[in-house]
Amino acid sequence: MTIFEKIIARQIPADIVYEDDLVAAFRDINPQAPAHILIVPKKPIPRIDVATEEDKLLLGHLLLKAKEVAKKLGLTGGYRIVINNGPDAGEAVPHLHFHIIGGRKMGWPPG
């Protein structure tokens, strides 16, 4: 069971900002910006690489809820949605998650 499954199951605490039957969004424990939320599917897809056609509605739902969370947090100046896939990208938790990051000006390209 990944740490995010434990958060979904309320086995470990998290600051949950949104939840429905398919997804949960909670504050990152090590925020990289004033606003840093993770939104995850309740279905434990390890990473975007292994998502399938079967997941397409769920993936669309995640993105639409990500922008709703950004709106709810008042990120009117903009925000970034990031997926880290695999070791080169810095993936640390093998449960698909979108980072929603905002509240400060960001650089490009990312590090």
Ligand code: AMP
């Ligand atoms: P990634 O490197 O894309 O796999 O991101 C994993 C993210 O999960 C990191 O930003 C961590 O700070 C975050 N994280 C790890 N454990 C927790 C936790 N218990 N609650 C909230 N965020 C966490």
